[in-house]
Amino acid sequence: MSGSRGVWAALWRGFALVIVCGVALQLYFVLRVAMMLVIDPQSTTFQRSEAWRLLTEKHEIVWSQAWRDDDRIADHLKRAVIASEDANFTAHTGVEWEAIEKAWEKNQRAEARADKLNDQAEKTAERQAQRAAAKAAAAKPVVEPKRVEPKVIGGSTITQQLAKNLFLSGERTVLRKGQEFVVTFMLEALLSKRRILEIYLNNVEWGEGVFGAQAAARNYFRVDASQLGVMPAARLAVMLPAPKRFEKRPGSAYVSGRAGTIAARMGAVALP
Numbered sequence: 001m002s003g004s005r006g007v008w009a010a011l012w013r014g015f016a017l018v019i020v021c022g023v024a025l026q027l028y029f030v031l032r033v034a035m036m037l038v039i040d041p042q043s044t045t046f047q048r049s050e051a052w053r054l055l056t057e058k059h060e061i062v063w064s065q066a067w068r069d070d071d072r073i074a075d076h077l078k079r080a081v082i083a084s085e086d087a088n089f090t091a092h093t094g095v096e097w098e099a100i101e102k103a104w105e106k107n108q109r110a111e112a113r114a115d116k117l118n119d120q121a122e123k124t125a126e127r128q129a130q131r132a133a134a135k136a137a138a139a140k141p142v143v144e145p146k147r148v149e150p151k152v153i154g155g156s157t158i159t160q161q162l163a164k165n166l167f168l169s170g171e172r173t174v175l176r177k178g179q180e181f182v183v184t185f186m187l188e189a190l191l192s193k194r195r196i197l198e199i200y201l202n203n204v205e206w207g208e209g210v211f212g213a214q215a216a217a218r219n220y221f222r223v224d225a226s227q228l229g230v231m232p233a234a235r236l237a238v239m240l241p242a243p244k245r246f247e248k249r250p251g252s253a254y255v256s257g258r259a260g261t262i263a264a265r266m267g268a269v270a271l272p
Contacts, residue, residue, distance in 0.1 A: 064218070095160065
């Protein structure tokens with residue numbers, strides 16, 4: 001009996017320790033966010049992970065980033081990013097639940113399509129293998145089918161993206177997503193929308209080793225962030241979902257066409 005009580009006591013102590021650690025972590029995040037009221041963040045978790053990746057994979061870190069205050073970033077870029085990434089940025093409280101639901105439904109359909117294509121490819125490969133076996137030595141080797149991966153989209157707001165980049169990893173788990181929500185609400189509660197957008201634009205990735213509006217403006221258009229026009233700003237906004245892919249062809253037909261759509265929406269965007 002006493003042994004059973006000892007086990008339960010140990011479990012309760014372990015549970016209490018987990019709770020204390022969880023509360024301490026949230027207090028740490030609150031303190032870090034509160035400091036951003038007056039101190040510009042020097043780096044983010046995502047940036048540090050990218051720097052480590054570049055160092056280990058390429059054995060050098062080619063990096064471009066320079067902070068620019070809100071009034072030194074073109075309004076065109078602010079409007080373009082909001083129009084492209086988060087049309088309701090000035091109105092929501094950090095999370096767009098409807099957008100998350102729609103993204104989840106699209107991802108489910110994408111996974112179903114990918115599973116169907118993979119099943120078809122596997123059946124085709126199996127039939128080829130059977131025919132090859134019948135032809136014995138004269139047969140050509142059967143090529144393993146390449147699996148189709150579903151295209152996963154997100155429903156994250158600008159604030160959620162900032163929360164993830166500032167403090168969290170890129171892994172897709174329920175626990176990490178839950179922490180993202182908590183940090184998102186902290187950012188919205190403690191910082192103004194203008195400050196959130198300022199920090200986001202100074203830290204978001206625009207290519208390998210290219211971070212922030214100033215670095216992007218210099219890298220792609222040879223101007224300062226304050227001098228970006230409508231179309232250059234719209235092109236940069238198009239790149240945000242997949243900067244490493246789009247940086248290879250920043251003038252592609254897709255980028256140009258999508259930029260035109262964003263430019264048409266920019267006039268209706270209200271800035272914080």
